[in-house]
Amino acid sequence: MEGLDLDISAGNMVLIEGPNGSGKTTLLRSLAGLSRLGLTGSIARDCDELLYLGHRAGIKQLLTPRENLVWACRSQGWNPDTIDSALERVGLSGRADVLCQHLSAGQQRRVNLARLYLSFEHQHPRTLWLLDEPFTAIDRDGVTSLAATMAQQVQRGGAVVLTSHQDLPLDIPLRRLVLGGAA
Amino acid sequence: MSASDVSVGAFLGASLKRQLLLAYRRPVDTINPLLFFLLVVTLFPLGIGPDPSQLAEFAPGILWIVALLASLMAAEGMFRQDYEDGSLEQLLLSPQPLYLASLTYTAAHWLVTGLPLTLLSPLFATMLQLPVAALPVLMMSMLLGTAILSLVGSIGAALTVSLKRGGMLISLIIVPLYIPVLIFAAGAVRFAAGGFDPQPQLLLLAGMLSLAVALAPFAISAGLRISVDAG
Numbered sequence: 001m002e003g004l005d006l007d008i009s010a011g012n013m014v015l016i017e018g019p020n021g022s023g024k025t026t027l028l029r030s031l032a033g034l035s036r037l038g039l040t041g042s043i044a045r046d047c048d049e050l051l052y053l054g055h056r057a058g059i060k061q062l063l064t065p066r067e068n069l070v071w072a073c074r075s076q077g078w079n080p081d082t083i084d085s086a087l088e089r090v091g092l093s094g095r096a097d098v099l100c101q102h103l104s105a106g107q108q109r110r111v112n113l114a115r116l117y118l119s120f121e122h123q124h125p126r127t128l129w130l131l132d133e134p135f136t137a138i139d140r141d142g143v144t145s146l147a148a149t150m151a152q153q154v155q156r157g158g159a160v161v162l163t164s165h166q167d168l169p170l171d172i173p174l175r176r177l178v179l180g181g182a183a
Numbered sequence: 184m185s186a187s188d189v190s191v192g193a194f195l196g197a198s199l200k201r202q203l204l205l206a207y208r209r210p211v212d213t214i215n216p217l218l219f220f221l222l223v224v225t226l227f228p229l230g231i232g233p234d235p236s237q238l239a240e241f242a243p244g245i246l247w248i249v250a251l252l253a254s255l256m257a258a259e260g261m262f263r264q265d266y267e268d269g270s271l272e273q274l275l276l277s278p279q280p281l282y283l284a285s286l287t288y289t290a291a292h293w294l295v296t297g298l299p300l301t302l303l304s305p306l307f308a309t310m311l312q313l314p315v316a317a318l319p320v321l322m323m324s325m326l327l328g329t330a331i332l333s334l335v336g337s338i339g340a341a342l343t344v345s346l347k348r349g350g351m352l353i354s355l356i357i358v359p360l361y362i363p364v365l366i367f368a369a370g371a372v373r374f375a376a377g378g379f380d381p382q383p384q385l386l387l388l389a390g391m392l393s394l395a396v397a398l399a400p401f402a403i404s405a406g407l408r409i410s411v412d413a414g
Contacts, residue, residue, distance in 0.1 A: 056272070071197050
């Protein structure tokens, strides 16, 4: 990845595309400030808050969805009283107290995605969402509902940067960034 | 207290609760070091002969070397799960102070490894014929010493968590830092067993613990940042 000049402002929805190995995850991690190794150049970030959902699920197999989300809320300084409604949004309200290791791959992804709804609830409208493959293992209805939330986030002054291999069912302007071939 | 103090406190409480819950649901990480300890302490009398006076002479050294190795075993996997499942990334991105979070993780780790070892140490010591009079000092040295070992071990665990085979490297990093603990802790027990005053060694251990509590979280935080960056 070379000579990349990207300017993301409030209200932007950026879709990063490219073949496997083209650096989509690396770019997202750099934007989040997690990864600086091998980075030449600079990243200036002037947003109020940030939410990063990586391709690793970020949830504990030995905890229930609710326990996972309580920690996720506390780590962000949010009040966990909205967890029930977030779990309902991702269709897991009946499974809130089952250990995550007994949930399917898609359901585990949904636990992670519940953070988007929590962020929407608690974080500043001008929050930058960095989402790495958010639609992996999610069914069609889930994708539609997620995309709608992303659209809302963009419309209220936030910004969304995501990687995905599938097309978004959205009717809002989308900026596409296509990264080059695999190294 | 301001609102953000409350939020930090709630986060640290939630982290402690989460780590203890995880340890409770996967007890093997707690039990393994204890079993290792039991195994070695059982083997020693068979190896060097059952003569009580000879065993008693070696007991302080044996107990502390085994405690050190058990702690090394326990330290290695400390951040592994969090690294692999992505929780560590979330921790680094969270607005909460990483220094206090590192300290909380280490405290939780000590509660499920160092504390059980401290509580069971009189039993193991009796198997090695350590004089009963030295047991309180042994427990005191274990209490202080295992806490230092947990803090130092966390530094090594944080630095090597992104490596697939970090086992050897973590030993090289932290064993040199374990040595002062071994010298003073085993020394305290030996003094107590011989009828001398072990207070100087115990105070030195307490001093080392204070230093480790104050400084280790900086090193742990930096280690975690480097490891996640490299991952």
